[in-house]
Amino acid sequence: MYRADSLKAEEFMDDGEILDTLEYAHRNKNNVGLIDEILAKARKRKGLSHREAMVLLDCEIPEKIQEIYELAEQIKKDFYGNRIVMFAPLYLSNYCVNGCLYCPYHLKNKHISRKKLTQEEIRREVIALQDMGHKRLAIEAGEDPVNNPIEYILESIQTIYSIKHKNGAIRRVNVNIAATTVENYKKLADAGIGTYILFQETYHKQTYETLHPTGPKHDYAYHTEAMDRAMEGGIDDVGIGVLFGLEKYRYEFVGLLMHAEHLEAVHGVGPHTISVPRVRKADDIDPDAFDNGIDDDTFAKIVACIRISVPYTGMIISTRESQKCRERLLHLGVSQISGGSRTSVGGYEKEELPEENSAQFDVSDTRTLDQVVQWLMELGYIPSFCTACYRMGRTGDRFMSLCKSGEIQNCCHPNALLTLQEYLQDYASTKTREIGEKLIEEEMKKIPKEKVRETAMKYLELITHQGQRDFRF
Numbered sequence: 001m002y003r004a005d006s007l008k009a010e011e012f013m014d015d016g017e018i019l020d021t022l023e024y025a026h027r028n029k030n031n032v033g034l035i036d037e038i039l040a041k042a043r044k045r046k047g048l049s050h051r052e053a054m055v056l057l058d059c060e061i062p063e064k065i066q067e068i069y070e071l072a073e074q075i076k077k078d079f080y081g082n083r084i085v086m087f088a089p090l091y092l093s094n095y096c097v098n099g100c101l102y103c104p105y106h107l108k109n110k111h112i113s114r115k116k117l118t119q120e121e122i123r124r125e126v127i128a129l130q131d132m133g134h135k136r137l138a139i140e141a142g143e144d145p146v147n148n149p150i151e152y153i154l155e156s157i158q159t160i161y162s163i164k165h166k167n168g169a170i171r172r173v174n175v176n177i178a179a180t181t182v183e184n185y186k187k188l189a190d191a192g193i194g195t196y197i198l199f200q201e202t203y204h205k206q207t208y209e210t211l212h213p214t215g216p217k218h219d220y221a222y223h224t225e226a227m228d229r230a231m232e233g234g235i236d237d238v239g240i241g242v243l244f245g246l247e248k249y250r251y252e253f254v255g256l257l258m259h260a261e262h263l264e265a266v267h268g269v270g271p272h273t274i275s276v277p278r279v280r281k282a283d284d285i286d287p288d289a290f291d292n293g294i295d296d297d298t299f300a301k302i303v304a305c306i307r308i309s310v311p312y313t314g315m316i317i318s319t320r321e322s323q324k325c326r327e328r329l330l331h332l333g334v335s336q337i338s339g340g341s342r343t344s345v346g347g348y349e350k351e352e353l354p355e356e357n358s359a360q361f362d363v364s365d366t367r368t369l370d371q372v373v374q375w376l377m378e379l380g381y382i383p384s385f386c387t388a389c390y391r392m393g394r395t396g397d398r399f400m401s402l403c404k405s406g407e408i409q410n411c412c413h414p415n416a417l418l419t420l421q422e423y424l425q426d427y428a429s430t431k432t433r434e435i436g437e438k439l440i441e442e443e444m445k446k447i448p449k450e451k452v453r454e455t456a457m458k459y460l461e462l463i464t465h466q467g468q469r470d471f472r473f
């Protein structure tokens with residue numbers, strides 16, 4: 001039986017409720033009256049239930065689909081302005097004991113190079129990332145209690161935070177590791193992580209079990225209930241996601257929103273971020289082997305419907321997607337992207353030889369961070385390296401209540417400009433700096449509160465002419 005506030009996966013991710021929702025949405029996909037009602041509710045910017053959202057996703061009426069896109073764009077602008085937060089993944093180890101059929105790190109893959117970074121290698125990777133201009137990382141590691149125990153992850157986090165190279169610093173470390181115990185989540189919280197990210201991959205239990213035939217990840221309930229344990233362990237910000245292509249997208253979409261509703265119902269705070277990866281080609285993985293791949297139009301509609309259903313949740317897209325696809329999705333709701341990413345272990349300090357081959361997937365967008373920053377600014381976006389909330393303790397429900405009150409905008413905009421100025425001073429090419437300085441000048445004028453504007457101007461001056469760093473609102 002479906003219960004959003006249950007702690008049991010089989011109840012809060014009830015298969016019957018998902019199937020009923022899909023049937024309800026199918027029946028109502030051309031019900032103009034209902035669709036208008038849902039759109040009117042969405043315009044209030046308080047979000048939608050999974051049933052309402054699914055009706056919009058199924059809607060086939062061209063004018064209504066257009067309205068969905070326009071509303072998603074508007075909500076994106078209202079909540080996130082033209083800022084895009086930048087981050088990079090850092091692969092620590094690709095040792096893994098699981099048997100995931102869609103990932104080349106699965107245990108049986110004998111021709112991929114297995115690598116695990118030493119603390120000294122991590123130091124060199126982090127310096128390379130700092131020299132690109134990154135301030136926010138997502139660390140990734142396979143599940144392997146012998147090679148990648150929690151102590152290794154904790155030590156690595158400590159190493160990353162400790163490195164101060166020139167003006168560089170990693171100010172927020174998000175963590176993407178396998179589902180674990182409350183005790184281990186407590187340790188991660190104590191280590192000062194930002195968001196704990198764990199993709200569900202698929203919410204469909206039977207498909208999940210087929211795709212994870214061996215290893216601890218096979219346990220659907222343990223994996224699906226991981227975010228509850230993470231929150232119990234004191235991690236305020238969690239990031240969820242599915243791997244589109246594994247199961248039918250309609251099922252996954254409802255599952256994602258039910259998961260978000262569940263976290264809100266139990267912990268009073270929904271997910272901090274939602275990621276929307278699609279299956280990519282990788283060593284011994286052919287995306288065509290999965291029948292449920294989605295085209296770019298469906299993908300865009302999913303992003304738009306997520307945006308209007310959970311306006312307060314950041315949405316992340318990685319370099320799995322091409323420049324063209326990323327450009328389209330930025331308008332519709334994506335608020336965070338990676339740039340200059342390497343998906344191999346140790347790939348930042350030196351590029352891998354082809355035979356080394358330790359990458360998790362092939363990157364589509366292969367541009368450097370500087371090129372991505374420049375491209376974003378040419379599109380009218382402000383690339384932001386801001387990590388202020390986390391560092392000022394604005395996490396979990398404190399972050400959400402600020403966000404819901406609309407006040408967060410008074411911090412994000414100036415913070416984005418100040419961190420962009422740091423980037424321009426320390427890392428940008430001449431052309432990027434020129435474009436950026438003009439953009440900052442224009443955007444500074446748009447800070448509504450005079451006092452904030454004056455303070456931001458003063459900080460900007462100190463960054464540019466006094467070499468000072470790390471100001472934040």
Ligand code: SF4
Nearest residue numbers: 096100103105106142
């Ligand atoms: S998806 Fe994660 S758990 Fe599965 S094989 Fe890859 S690294 Fe291991």
Ligand code: SF4
Nearest residue numbers: 386387388389411412
């Ligand atoms: S002020 Fe907070 S919400 Fe805004 S960009 Fe910075 S970290 Fe994100």
